[in-house]
Amino acid sequence: xxxxxxxxxxxxxxxxxxxxxxxxxxxxxxxxxxxxxxxxxxxxxxxxxxxxxxxxxxxxxxxxxxxxxxxxxxxxxxxxxxxxxxxxxxxxxxxxxxxxxxxxxxxxxxxxxxxxxxxxxxxxxxxxxxxxxxxxxxxxxxxxxxxxxxxxxxxxxxxxxxxxxxxxxxxxxxxxxxxxxxxxxxxxxxxxxxxxxxxxxxxxxxxxxxxxxxxxxxxxxxxxxxxxxxxxxxxxxxxxxxxxxxxxxxxxxxxxxxxxxxxxxxxxxxxxxxxxxxxxxxxxxxxxxxxxxxxxxxxxxxxxxxxxxxxxxxxxxxxxxxxxxxxxxxxxxxxxxxxxxxxxxxxxxxxxxxxxxxxxxxxxxxxxxxxxxxxxxxxxxxxxxxxxxxxxxxxxxxxxxxxxxxxxxxxxxxxxxxxxxxxxxxxxxxxxxxxxxxxxxxxxxxxxxxxxxxxxxxxxxxxxxxxxxxxxxxxxxxxxxxxxxxxxxxxxxxxxxxxxxxxxxxxxxxxxxxxxxxxxxxxxxxxxxxxxxxxxxxxxxxxxxxxxxxxxxxxx
Ligand code: GLC
Numbered sequence: 001x002x003x004x005x006x007x008x009x010x011x012x013x014x015x016x017x018x019x020x021x022x023x024x025x026x027x028x029x030x031x032x033x034x035x036x037x038x039x040x041x042x043x044x045x046x047x048x049x050x051x052x053x054x055x056x057x058x059x060x061x062x063x064x065x066x067x068x069x070x071x072x073x074x075x076x077x078x079x080x081x082x083x084x085x086x087x088x089x090x091x092x093x094x095x096x097x098x099x100x101x102x103x104x105x106x107x108x109x110x111x112x113x114x115x116x117x118x119x120x121x122x123x124x125x126x127x128x129x130x131x132x133x134x135x136x137x138x139x140x141x142x143x144x145x146x147x148x149x150x151x152x153x154x155x156x157x158x159x160x161x162x163x164x165x166x167x168x169x170x171x172x173x174x175x176x177x178x179x180x181x182x183x184x185x186x187x188x189x190x191x192x193x194x195x196x197x198x199x200x201x202x203x204x205x206x207x208x209x210x211x212x213x214x215x216x217x218x219x220x221x222x223x224x225x226x227x228x229x230x231x232x233x234x235x236x237x238x239x240x241x242x243x244x245x246x247x248x249x250x251x252x253x254x255x256x257x258x259x260x261x262x263x264x265x266x267x268x269x270x271x272x273x274x275x276x277x278x279x280x281x282x283x284x285x286x287x288x289x290x291x292x293x294x295x296x297x298x299x300x301x302x303x304x305x306x307x308x309x310x311x312x313x314x315x316x317x318x319x320x321x322x323x324x325x326x327x328x329x330x331x332x333x334x335x336x337x338x339x340x341x342x343x344x345x346x347x348x349x350x351x352x353x354x355x356x357x358x359x360x361x362x363x364x365x366x367x368x369x370x371x372x373x374x375x376x377x378x379x380x381x382x383x384x385x386x387x388x389x390x391x392x393x394x395x396x397x398x399x400x401x402x403x404x405x406x407x408x409x410x411x412x413x414x415x416x417x418x419x420x421x422x423x424x425x426x427x428x429x430x431x432x433x434x435x436x437x438x439x440x441x442x443x444x445x446x447x448x449x450x451x452x453x454x455x456x457x458x459x460x461x462x463x464x465x466x467x468x469x470x471x472x473x474x475x476x477x478x479x480x481x482x483x484x485x486x487x488x489x490x491x492x493x494x495x496x497x498x499x500x501x502x503x504x505x506x507x508x509x510x511x512x513x514x515x516x517x518x519x520x521x522x523x524x525x526x527x528x529x530x531x532x533x534x535x536x537x538x539x540x541x542x543x544x545x546x547x548x549x550x551x552x553x554x555x556x
Contacts, residue, residue: 015273015293016327017468018059021370024335025066025088027411030423039089043097051104057458060107062216070120072185072391077118081203098211107213114200115219116186124187128171137193140179157231159249160240163392164400181222191223201265214273222279224252263294287321295329302332306344308483308500328366333374339408342380350377352542354450355523359544362457363496365472373412376443377450378432380407413439460521466492479507492552498544509535516550
């Protein structure tokens, strides 16, 4: 049985009703002048996020990895789980960040990257040097399947790396291959080794004891692989990765039991949570792996095209997958994907697409995850592969296609001053193209900015139980390009209507029950459109509106 949380008793359970903001530490704010963001930079900007009258109003931050790392996968290759990477600051800086966040009511989630370590981690250094000793089985070692014509060792099976090439790397000292889902410098841990489980659990307890409120579990459904190392079946596909059915190198039958063990560690500290990153899977799989206070990301919605039909289908699939008893997440952008305003905004006004997509993100059923900068409508930055920092992008070519993730990782623009208030030095990646005008200071001063809209929408969401914890049902309309849904709890109801098309239009919604909706917030200024008794509503291109029932208490 799950412990009942005090928050749940009062109706506010942050992991369900709250909003999480992803900080990419390298790119948030630099206080040392080295061009790379740091922990002190995050602490200094906490007021932007919550706790002061003009804050955005989020409930938690998720920090992409902050542990020591050779940086070959920008921190997703960890060489020491127990400490803070000195390039981000000191242990004291971290403890101060947690304390200052908590003082503002912001929870702190760390990235738990335990599918693999860096090859510089002491466990791997020991493991690769000998077939005996406490770390001998900590990674996935395999004998060769034979020798090739040149006398070289042949990998044990057909598994491939998501970052290109074989998943197997030869280690001459052991005379064996080790497996890696990502770079060869990111060897996969053996989760069937009791030492792995014990050491990772101890590490989780260490961070929980330091006040951390939860973990985002990197590619968590890949932790276990087939113990018999069977080759994956082949299928048609456009890349080496998609040409295999990944039935043996992830999603193993003993995964739920392993997750239960890790979640039990988190549950030892009341009110803590996890969110698992589903690697390569759909909403139905995500729903099956989710549990109370243990959320799962899936990227079906994120991968949908910008049309009412495509987003409507993604919405229907997730609602069917989760049903009334499970709770989804909503995510449109992160550090691995093209920023959604660029993905969806081609040929459209950036501010308009930013507002329209924010309306979806923050009114759908589920816990929303914002990605730093999206509250300003920051677009992607075009960075050619030949100058890429992102490792897979650097070897992208005809045999291996890769989208350069640097494009979504540009420094946060805080001001219009040189360095955008991000750094006094040379930023590690180019600033977003329009940082001189699209920055926090400028948007704070402008009541019609994207930032102002996010703030108003977050405030509305917090004030309306229907929006933060209600059910969801589609409202049908025969007008193409329009998406509409209702949200409700026993005492509250809201209606969301959005025109995703390029033309102004009038839609007729099939609303059941007594009409009576009052517009509460719209994307196009202070006078959002209302809805007539016959269900008619006029919307401009990319215009969206949240309406609330006239029989429920007024907003704010
Ligand atoms: C996850 C991370 C990504 C990283 C990969 C390997 O997908 O989000 O950034 O490259 O795992 O750790």
